[in-house]
Every structure is written in structure tokens, then in C-alpha cells.
Amino acid sequence: MGDGRLSVVVTRRLPEAVESRLSELFDVRLRDTDAPMTRDELAAAVADADVLVPTITDRIDGPLLARAGPRLKLIAHYGAGVDNVDVATARQRGILVSNTPGVTVDDTADMTMALLLAVTRRIPEGLSVMQQGAWEGWAPNAYLGGRIAGRRLGILGMGRIGQAVARRARAFGMAVHYHNRTPLRAPIEEALEATYHDSFDHMLSRIDVLSINCPHTPSTFHLLNARRIALLKPSAVVVNTSRGEVIDENALARALEQGAIAGAGLDVFEHGTEVNPRLREQPNVVLLPHMGSATREGRLEMGEKVLLNIKTFADGHRPPDQVVPGVL
Incomplete structure (x- = not known):
């Protein structure tokens, strides 16, 4: 992060337009395959990133968060449901969680x-x-x-x-x-x-x-x-x-x-x-194979919300879609 930009790790392939915009704004690490990250890959990501962009296929639980480095400050979830993220533990560790509600x-x-x-x-x-x-x-x-x-x-x-x-x-x-x-x-x-x-x-x-x-x-x-x-x-x-x-x-x-x-x-x-x-x-x-939210329009809008949440956080403000423990 020599240029002062946030270090962002994305766990899955996202729409090309979303990946391009992330690359323009942040020091981003994208996936070159659409396979979910392994547990070790996730651990490596949380160890040295400022922001993690996971999806529903990633289990972000207490033991994984215990391996997070001091830089990790935001989990900008690509999706509305966050039952795969231990939001309370993240908050205790000073890590904010955001999601993409309402889009789909x-x-x-x-x-x-x-x-x-x-x-x-x-x-x-x-x-x-x-x-x-x-x-x-x-x-x-x-x-x-x-x-x-x-x-x-x-x-x-x-x-x-x-x-x-x-x-x-x-x-x-x-x-x-x-x-x-x-x-x-x-x-x-x-x-x-x-x-x-x-x-x-x-x-x-x-x-x-x-x-x-x-x-x-x-x-x-x-x-x-x-x-x-x-x-x-x-x-x-x-x-x-x-x-x-x-x-x-x-x-x-x-x-x-x-x-x-x-x-x-x-x-x-x-x-x-x-x-x-x-x-x-x-x-x-x-x-059906979890197709409910699978429209091109929806996936792009989800990406736009992720971008907005990270950008707002980078500017020193509360992400607009911050998830608060106990309000789920």
C-alpha cells in the first residue's frame, strides 16, 4: 500500500465492471479463478488486508477473525445476508461489517x-x-x-x-x-x-x-x-x-x-x-442452484454498493450499509 490506497482482497470473481472500478480506486487483489477461497487463503487475506470483500460462500467466523491482522478494519460483504459472518466478533475486534441490502x-x-x-x-x-x-x-x-x-x-x-x-x-x-x-x-x-x-x-x-x-x-x-x-x-x-x-x-x-x-x-x-x-x-x-438474485443488473448494483461502502469508509465515514450486531 505504498501509494496510500486501501488494500482490498476480493474472495470471488465479480462482474468485470465492478472489478475494474475496484482496481482504479484501491490496491486490490482479485481472484483469477471463480473457485471459493480455501480456509488458508481466507486466513492469509484477513492477515494483511485493510478490507475483505467476501461472499456468502465464505465462512467468516470467530476462529478466522482471530487470525486477522491489525490492518483489517472493514468486511464489505458482497450480498445482503450476512449469516456467514460473525458480526458480533468482528465488531469486538474493531472490524466493521457492511452488506448490500435491497438490491435484489x-x-x-x-x-x-x-x-x-x-x-x-x-x-x-x-x-x-x-x-x-x-x-x-x-x-x-x-x-x-x-x-x-x-x-x-x-x-x-x-x-x-x-x-x-x-x-x-x-x-x-x-x-x-x-x-x-x-x-x-x-x-x-x-x-x-x-x-x-x-x-x-x-x-x-x-x-x-x-x-x-x-x-x-x-x-x-x-x-x-x-x-x-x-x-x-x-x-x-x-x-x-x-x-x-x-x-x-x-x-x-x-x-x-x-x-x-x-x-x-x-x-x-x-x-x-x-x-x-x-x-x-x-x-x-x-x-434451483441459488439463482434468486442472479440477474446482471442485480450483481452490478451489489458491486456498486460494495464500492460505495469501501469508498465511504476510506473517506473516514461510516459505511452507509453498516451491519449492526443485534439488529439482524
Whole structure:
């Protein structure tokens, strides 16, 4: 850092425009491969950088932070969810953490609706038949799915993404129900025509589709467990574009195998890339590789937020998207 610029280490390949701008502004070390950093590579990065730019695939926990050098002062996370970062320990060590909230709200909400439609209208089954060249023509009873208009959608977590899902669901003619730690302010609730349930269990027994849109925290781990899955109707569908750990995946697989629920659309998984093989075997399950925020526009906007957070910090000010422990 002979030129006085901040030393920044980026853990994954980012959009080219973002990498170029980082290189212009800072003494940046970029990845030449898109593979995640190993534990040793992360340790080396935190040992001598001023700023670390990790992604959700990097585990920035207490033991890793204990290996941080005195220069590390900011973890500018490329992503909104920071459950992979021990924010409290970072703060204790004098390291600020920032994230990129709000950028992918519409993208994730779009994907929620895509998964909802894919499961209820059996799109993967139709796609498979076409790709195999096995279609024998239209038939009155072939590939019958269910109409979503008139169905009750239950949203778990009514933050920005939950509200964006609600707006889309209303346009499709669905009735919106939700469970959240606190109800929305009356004008927002009225605009969304949403019904609040202070009991998650009560909502589950009354809905046709469950959309999970809450973060992963200790209090939401396995929130959808075997007991709660049993409260759903046999015709109900579960969609998750939030965090895989919110669902007890084995309990979900068992319910699907037994026909206790009608289907599931999952973009996230309890154990990262280790997808439960029992889920793969179910024809009424749609699995995607964490694509909810994967738009070119969203990825660029995430990069712009990272840049702004680092630049503001470099100028001696509080990063605009600083994450505060206990407010997660």
C-alpha cells in the first residue's frame, strides 16, 4: 500500500465492471479463478488486508477473525445476508461489517413467483418431456396443474422481499397472509391487502402456498420443522428463496415422499451445495442452484454498493450499509 490506497482482497470473481472500478480506486487483489477461497487463503487475506470483500460462500467466523491482522478494519460483504459472518466478533475486534441490502428484492421476488408457478403448473415435467422428444400431443388430462388465482399465499417474513412477493401474488389473484415478528404498519398492510397472523402455526393450517422470505438466525433455524409441516394441507406447496436452514430438509423430504404436501420449490438448501438426494427424487420438487438474485443488473448494483461502502469508509465515514450486531 505504498501509494496510500486501501488494500482490498476480493474472495470471488465479480462482474468485470465492478472489478475494474475496484482496481482504479484501491490496491486490490482479485481472484483469477471463480473457485471459493480455501480456509488458508481466507486466513492469509484477513492477515494483511485493510478490507475483505467476501461472499456468502465464505465462512467468516470467530476462529478466522482471530487470525486477522491489525490492518483489517472493514468486511464489505458482497450480498445482503450476512449469516456467514460473525458480526458480533468482528465488531469486538474493531472490524466493521457492511452488506448490500435491497438490491435484489425484485429479482428474488420474481424467482419466488417463478418457483411457485413451476411447481403448481408442473413446468419441469413438461420441459423434460419436450427435451426427451417424448411429447405425443395435447390431451385433456395431460400435465394438469392447479390454478393459483384464489389460493392463499402465506409469507413467512414480511420485509422488503416478502412485500415484493405479496405485490406480485396479488396481481396473480392470490390472497396474501403473512407471519412476521411484528405486523406491518396499517397503510402498508392495507395496500398489500395482507392478513397478519401472530401465530405461524395458525397461518400454516390455512394456506395453500408457503413462501419463506425470512433471514436465517438462531430463532429461525428449522422454523419449518416436522410438526409444522404436518399443519399444512396435503395440497399445499412450499417455496423457499431465502435461506435453506429455515427448513428441516429431512422432514420436508419425508412429507413429500408420503404425499403429506403437494410439492416444493427450493432455491436454497440447508447444507449449501449438498442437496438432500431424497429431494432430487421427487417429481413434484423444483430445485434451483441459488439463482434468486442472479440477474446482471442485480450483481452490478451489489458491486456498486460494495464500492460505495469501501469508498465511504476510506473517506473516514461510516459505511452507509453498516451491519449492526443485534439488529439482524
